[in-house]
Amino acid sequence: MSSMEEREIELLIGPQHPASGHMRLVAKVDGDVVVELRPNIGYVHRSVEKLAEVKKYLQIIPLVERPSLADTTANNLAYVMAVEKLLGIDPPERAKYLRTLLAEINRIHSHLYGLGIHGVMIGSSTAYMWCFGDREPFLELAQELTGARLTYSYIIPGGVRRDLPAGFGERAERVLRYMENRMKDYFDLYFNNPVVRARLEGVGVLSRDDAIRLGVTGPNLRASGVAYDVRRAEPYAAYPELEFDVVTEQAGDSFARVMVRVREIVESMRIIRQVLRKIPEGPILHENYEKLIPPKLREEMKRRGMVKFPSVFANLRVPAGEAISRVEGGRGEVVFHIVSDGKLSPYRMRMVTPSFRNVILFEHLTRGVRVADIPAIYGSLDYFPPEADR
């Protein structure tokens, strides 16, 4: 062995590292400099793709939500959009706005989740507690809309499950005003804090070219100056009718990645306000399915604003064919590729989550950094382990 090889040792980081979940990083280090790092993405929710082959189309909705607990709407929506493409139906306008509303509420709490975890990774437990505390009002809004706290299963083929509750707009406005005032505190405590900036600025720099080459997605891509957002590239739901900016930063470092998320929270709040102002009246379920509901139940559904699943949904048959859908989730692009042979379950379902696409960054960004920088980079990627192993 050469003297160089003798100096290198293998260092296992995780899976018990705070906030890393079951991710294990296998690092080769020379002193405290990382020579090479290989992520080992572990096992939690495996076999979503295989299970989908034996579940009916409707049963798959809660299945695809599970891997991404902080951002379940994106998976729910992307999956249903692929099924709708195969069915050849388009949801009513009101349902599109409601989907957008939930997706944006979800984006905010996904970002706050990511920022909180990032805080604890670099030693700011106050940031962690603030972010997790401030997620709560958004979770409550989502709960009021859908009846569930995290895994909503709100979006169904042809529409959504519930209408907007009475007085939702005023309550949402109160939450948004609270968050706007709160932003200033975050900057005072955290983002303008010299210690935080010293740990993040210039650390884990991802160039624009590398971000494109490696197929990075979401805020991590936009932090390197690429203005790609599925909501603009292939608009879906109510996004074509709403105004918002695609947030980008140029530096590509850990701080830029965090800042993109913070600025996206502001954009999401802007979208939520527009949705509540512009949402049209009308049905929330496609007429083809609505008319399958017995008249008495249909009346009650309209009165209460809640959809009782038409029983025919249990055996929803989807025409043979292939569909690919993409959605901009909190952490980036979610892609579903469904191959149907006309039976009750998909023949093949491929689910590609943003965290899985961003795994490649662990080895790319950590080459040559100090061991102490690993948590700062890790946290800035907003990586969610169960999303990668699915």
Next chain:
Amino acid sequence: MRIDDLRVEIEARLRDLGAEVGSREPNILEVRVGRERVVEAAIRLRDMGLDHVKAVTAIDYPNERFEVVYVTSSYSNPELAYFLVNLRVSLPYDDPRMPSLVQVWPSALYQEHEEHDLLGLEFEGNPRMGERLLLPDDYRGTPPLRKEFKLRTEGIDA
């Protein structure tokens, strides 16, 4: 850009490789090519601005063939970002190997690795071949995403 223009351009670029180009949905193009020409086809697609892979899907049609689909698109060219170009390769069932496209699209690294792990496909040139990604290191037996691997189910299915 209209999808027909893109289709014509891809057809012109890949004609000598024997590629078949078809369209599906308003923004999806299907490019079918033989496995011996797939690297060259990928290079030409990349050079026209399709700079990353969004998904690698492999489908098992038992005793017939595997079909590998690279879903590609563009980050650097906003006009192309709306389109998805699927590069499709059929692999014989008894010899499911093809050249890896990682040298062309590094973004395919983990996705090819996953299909290798769960479907038993070989991507020659992918540095992760022979390693496990999601399955236990000592796993032996049928790759779980193959159709011959039957999931055990339990409980009542109404």
